[in-house]
Amino acid sequence: MLGLRAQKKADKNRRILDAATTLFRKVGYDAARIEDIAEMAGVSVGTFYNYYKNKGDMLMATVSMEVEEVLDTGNAIIESDIENVGDALANLIGKYYDHSLTYLSKEMWRTAMSLSIGQPETPFSKRYTALDHRLSKQVCDLFRSLQSRGVVRKDVDCDAMGELIFNNVNMMFIEFVKDEEMDVAGLKAEVARQNEPIALLVSNVAS
Amino acid sequence: MLGLRAQKKADKNRRILDAATTLFRKVGYDAARIEDIAEMAGVSVGTFYNYYKNKGDMLMATVSMEVEEVLDTGNAIIESDIENVGDALANLIGKYYDHSLTYLSKEMWRTAMSLSIGQPETPFSKRYTALDHRLSKQVCDLFRSLQSRGVVRKDVDCDAMGELIFNNVNMMFIEFVKDEEMDVAGLKAEVARQNEPIALLVSNVAS
């Protein structure tokens, strides 16, 4: 059984997290002031900082949850037996993009990316970068899986190809979150267009 | 002949720009306070804001100069007659990377990118994004040039390929500026490795 102190701690942690998430989604990340989050959670500003290193750190919980879930979804696709490179890529990347706005708004993504680039030495940035690398590795794994099943030519460097494709996926996602007008369908279509030539070139059934 | 007012304006503009550039490079972007910049330029803080919308806007002058120069360099490469896709790409991209630290430090790049993503509606971000697109288009142009000279296969979509390659170049540059340890040589080597499979696949002398 938890002591009184530990109970209170867990309770406050939860209340702060809930308050922050609610406010981020309701008024946006920038407009949600620490003072407001603290007040909604029923604690002081100082206490907020006892539970979270800073405002950006509050995002990471959410970003982390988001990416972990999408990585799981991605593994299922790698294990499926799609016989076409273009479809396999569109499938995996589609899952990434479809899932992306489940927990986070575009503004939250922008903030997360902005922090990750602007302050690379923070734990926030390091965690963010690590998640990115796991996603990149997953695309490489997809290529390897397709190659081992004879769908992709034997002479293709799966890591090089996977990194290239993922970096494009990532950069296009940046463009997507920068543009409030752009929708997921449009994003997928553009990336599919970019991937198509690659898919053709690496496929075993040479053109 | 300029009136007194216009003379003073031009002079102050110059002094503020010089002070900012000097301080950004000397103590870093974050550590350079507006108050310091204003003092070094011999104006008040308020006057600084009469000349520049905000601190981030001061970066854009430099970023802009940097990218304009590299775009010029790039055009020369497109017009040269390299007979090998890998070499042509390595050449163009190498110029981008070699030039990148001429006017800007890694920290300044990080700040510029961070601002561009975090506040996409600002003039700063819009200018930054426009420069990015011109670079992307240049890589597409290189592919088209190679294709018209028979170096690249006729059936390759130059825009799709160029965008893909450039987005990877850009994402790798982000990794580069995030990592103070990484040098330009290492960056080039990694990107060359990523591009190699593509270069082979799109080349007319099929493997």
Next chain:
DNA sequence: AAAAAATATTGAACGTGTTCATTTTTTGAG
């Protein structure tokens, strides 16, 4: 159960980018 130690809470104060009402300077018409 009292005292001491450990831990948690608090909000006022700080730093820095930005704003804006006020003051100063410049201009050009009469």
Next chain:
DNA sequence: CTCAAAAAATGAACACGTTCAATATTTTTT
């Protein structure tokens, strides 16, 4: 030259994320 209008300069005040010395609460020791 004078002076009213236009333009520019100013710095105090503001906003908000963050820190930290002081206070309060909980746990452990005796």
